[in-house]
Amino acid sequence: MGVKQVVKGNFATAVAAKLARVDVVPAYPITPSTLFPEQISQYIANGEMDAELLLTESEHSAMSAAIGASAAGARVATATASQGLKLMSEMLFIASGMRLPIVAAIGNRALSAPINIWCDHSDTMAERDSGWMQFYAENNQAALDLMLMAFKIAEDHRVLLPAMVGLDAFVLTHTMEGVDVPLQEEVDEFLPQYKPLYTLDVKNPMTFGSFGTPAHYMEFKYQQWEAMNNARKVIDEVFKEFEEKFGRKYEQVSEYRTDDADIIFITMGSVSGTARAAVDRLREKGIKVGAAKIVVFRPFPHERIREIAKKAKVLAILDRAVSFGMSGPVFADISGSLINEEKRPMLLDFIIGLGGRDITFRDFDEMTEISMKTLEAGKVEEPVHWINLRKELLEGGA
Amino acid sequence: MASDELFVSGHRGCAGCGMATAVRMILQEAGPNTIVANATGCLEVMTTGYPETAWKVPWIHAAFENAAAVASGVDVALKKLGKREGVNILAFAGDGGTFDIGFQALSGMLERGHNITYVVFDNEAYMNTGIQRCSSTPPYASTTTSPAGKVIPGKQGRKKPIANIVAAHDIAYTATATIAYPADLKKKVKKALELNAQGKGPAFIHVFSPCPTGWRYPSEMTVELSRMAVETGIFVLWEQEGPDISNRKVSCPPKEKRKPVEEYFKLQGRFRHLLKMPDKIAEIQKEVDEKCAKLGF
Structure with missing residues (x-):
């Protein structure tokens, strides 16, 4: 000890x-x-x-x-x-x-x-x-x-x-x-x-x-x-x-309340704790969400991602980085992992928390709402969403 | 030369490469208990085409601008592992990897006081990439990025006085050398490594390295050009132990014995355009004479 x-x-x-x-x-x-x-x-x-x-x-x-x-x-x-x-x-x-x-x-x-x-x-x-x-x-x-x-x-x-x-x-x-x-x-x-x-x-x-x-x-x-x-x-x-x-357990990807989840949040780093708390909160409202935390990003845990993907209808991927003109990098790599799967969930990419912007329960509510709408529609209209943007700063130009 | 060479034949250096001869001489003096950290450049490309090597001493290359930093890492690692005693560490780089892109790493190494001898092989342009202008390129030399044109006659600006700048770091030993004077070169290498071994800190040797390909002269004239650079006063041989500039020992021909710079220029394609520009030649001659006069010659 x-x-x-x-x-x-x-x-x-x-x-x-x-x-x-x-x-x-x-x-x-x-x-x-x-x-x-x-x-x-x-x-x-x-x-x-x-x-x-x-x-x-x-x-x-x-x-x-x-x-x-x-x-x-x-x-x-x-x-x-x-x-x-x-x-x-x-x-x-x-x-x-x-x-x-x-x-x-x-x-x-x-x-x-x-x-x-x-x-x-x-x-x-x-x-x-x-x-x-x-x-x-x-x-x-x-x-x-x-x-x-x-x-x-x-x-x-x-x-x-x-x-x-x-x-x-x-x-x-x-x-x-x-x-x-x-x-x-x-x-x-x-x-x-x-x-x-x-x-x-x-x-x-x-x-x-x-x-x-x-x-x-x-x-x-x-x-x-x-x-x-x-x-x-x-x-x-x-x-x-x-x-x-x-006595401390580590996994390449660790899961939280994913077994019957419709929507699984994918996170990396410190926001993972917030994600688990948000899952508990959303579960109390009867929304079937879970969370998975990627600990090892290289080598990319393809097999674990495929296992987790089998459980969900929507993977809600949090990206704290962006590849301009493409998507977030985690979204891109998860997409690559799943491309040859016969059945795969719908994938949503949430660009979030750039430059130290806090990630809060309200953001998880927003991501959940977009994920639920996608579930209802049965198809992804727009895969990449920027979360908690201050729209008032964008309107009318700089 | 001895059969126990540490820099061996079979490499892909050009015929008449001044640097290859210098490296061979330096390793003859340094001996087998030597580790070399080498910058990217002709020397690395021509000697280490996998799976072959021309090096019989441990040798490491990482990138262009960092021979001094890589050598620093080797130094502290060996010290920590108890393997530093009796081992020479040499950093080898070209003028591009020293005067320009590697200058910051070199300055850092000098300031930290590593017991490393850094050798720059100065062929006065980026030869490995095809003869581009460098801060080491002398005035009016024609390179592929400072071509002698109808309006601009080759490189504009001066040659960076690298050895003076290095000596200003107050290091153990700074010297200049050429392969035209092998005993002098080897003596300087010996001195540098001795001071390293005594824990006196970094040493630096500026080796003037004619390049037949880049300077456009017949490959058999490398030694002659090395000598002529000294005989004209264009390249001055000196050594300085410690930070005190009054300790600088300079070897330069007196004015009456110095050859005119034109003799040096006319052997090289990179200066051919100058032969029709007597004012430019006079300008360089004046600068060389002033430089030598300042040194007392």
Whole structure:
């Protein structure tokens, strides 16, 4: 059993890095993730953590240094958000292509312009093709637990891919919650030292990051594809082992009151708790709704989504990001998962909570109303709806 | 040369590539206990076509602008893992990856004080992408993005004084070198790595690297051009230990022994248009003479 502490989400990810005995932390400050390097620097200054903190001059260099350190055989963690993740973006693809199991905590924050420091998922969603595994935390406990598990999954030799753990800006990063902080000896048993397959070693020189011509490039990419597919099984194994050791259950997608639901809300991150409360409230009114929370977005949990889709008549998908000219990204991926199913529910996409706009019961009422109308009509007139827009600001132009 | 080369033949460098010769010499001096972090560019492309490699030392390439940052990560990781002792870390990059896109990462590495030797191979343009203008490109050189036209005679503006800017970071060692003087180059590499090993912080070597393809000269003239750049005063050899500029040791021919810059220009296609522009040649000659005079030559 661990120790109960009341902590911010950023602290939870930093304490996870400490418990994971991370060797190198390259970092650059950005709101809302800055508390991560601050906390790590405090641990090191107090002699509580034996790690190298590398304070770079940009996020691009932070991820570049992470790549160098990981290739040299170190366990590496960093944290960033929003524009910082965008500046890292080039290097994210290189980290995954070089199969380096770096773990990053991302304080999910909106993208400029206009500049905005509050929560949505635009930053990580824009990196969904970067070859990184993506986990989304609902609360600070999950942020800590998913960070610990991310190392074990990423470093598994069947996977060897980097992983990012998303925690919602401010809603989690800066909010105090009770968290069970595992004991060091428990974590040491769960997460042994990183054993890299290959390292930069003068006794056994190897070339890392070589030039791949058309004769070889596709096979490199196919191996990444296979690794990401392998990760599904490894994630289930690690989630199970974690549950046995620490008593907290994680699933790639977890369901709430879905068994007889006509409408199932699909959520990611901190809004999932609001969704469950909204479901209870709507159930009291006799409306058959349920909720499902996606915890693992990459690799995408196709099978679980198909199972859940079988239960519902409408999937009401909440997207805290938008692909302009398309839809929300979660909607697009769920659509892709279901396209070859013989029977599938109607899919509705709700663009919601961008740039830190609160998501409330009233929004769930609005989404329920649109979903019920769709149910009655038996067909989807318009799949994408923007929820809680301030129409008075839009009328009459800017 | 010795049979225990660490940068070996079979790579796809152009005949007469100044950089390839420099890399070979540097690794001869650095020895097998060396890790190289390499920026994107000709050097990476020509030496690591999978599944082959020309490198017999551990070598890592990640991207164009970040050799200094990748090397920094290797440095701290080895330190943490207890494997840093006795290992040299070299960062290799071209002029584009150093003067321009990699400048920020380089400055960060220098400020943080890593015991790394950063070597820039300066062929004065973006050669790997097809000879485009860079901040390293000298005045009036014709490149594919600063062509010598009827109105504009090649590159406008000066060459960024990279080694001076680096030395201004108050680092352990800054030097310039060319393959025309191999003993000098190797001595500078040795000094840089010794200071790294003593924990004195970063070292930087600016290696002037003629490129027959980009400069349009016969490939057998690389060494001669390297020498002529020094003999004309266009490229000045110097080294400086520590931050004190009064410690700078400069090696430059005196005015009466310096060759005219025109001799250097007329060997290269990139300056051919200048031969019909004596005023431009006089302008460069004046600048070179003033620069050398300031250095006491």
